[in-house]
Amino acid sequence: MNICVFLSAADLADRYTRPAREFGELLAKGGHTLVWGGSDVGLMKVVADGAQEAGGRLVGVSVRFLAAKARAGTDEMVVAEDLAERKRLLLEKADAVVIMVGGTGTLDEATEILELKKHGHTDKPVVLLNTAGFYDGLKEQFRRMDDEGFLPRPLTELVFFAEEPVGALAYLEEPLGIR
Numbered sequence: 001m002n003i004c005v006f007l008s009a010a011d012l013a014d015r016y017t018r019p020a021r022e023f024g025e026l027l028a029k030g031g032h033t034l035v036w037g038g039s040d041v042g043l044m045k046v047v048a049d050g051a052q053e054a055g056g057r058l059v060g061v062s063v064r065f066l067a068a069k070a071r072a073g074t075d076e077m078v079v080a081e082d083l084a085e086r087k088r089l090l091l092e093k094a095d096a097v098v099i100m101v102g103g104t105g106t107l108d109e110a111t112e113i114l115e116l117k118k119h120g121h122t123d124k125p126v127v128l129l130n131t132a133g134f135y136d137g138l139k140e141q142f143r144r145m146d147d148e149g150f151l152p153r154p155l156t157e158l159v160f161f162a163e164e165p166v167g168a169l170a171y172l173e174e175p176l177g178i179r
Contacts, residue, residue, distance in 0.1 A: 008103055
């Protein structure tokens, strides 16, 4: 499975880097491919290091203005012209999406895939990895949207919330019969 991971390129504390590395390792050990923003900095580097060190395949999609930060030695690297094209290419290459901690770019990517699912333009599974409670507020906001009728589909059909990397991967592998 090609698993797209949306996450920050910032250098962050261990409570965020440990789960990112762990998810990359688990993904690779499960025989899956990491599809990510292609950067060799911050959490993007951490998840790619975890996947590559565990023997995983790396598919990066960078963007022209960040190409200098693109990771060398990937299995595939595409450089998009702009952020919109990057997001489109990441989603095209993915069979599933995991949203890890991040800033406004990650939030933009998360809402894009959820909007596509909401309108039936994709059926790719989406997991929000709520590392260290980072997305507790967003989770509550999504529940309120669901409870008050803002979502035409139940929230549970749009996104799965996982607290740990192993739970995120287990959710994605379950339909494949992998345990």
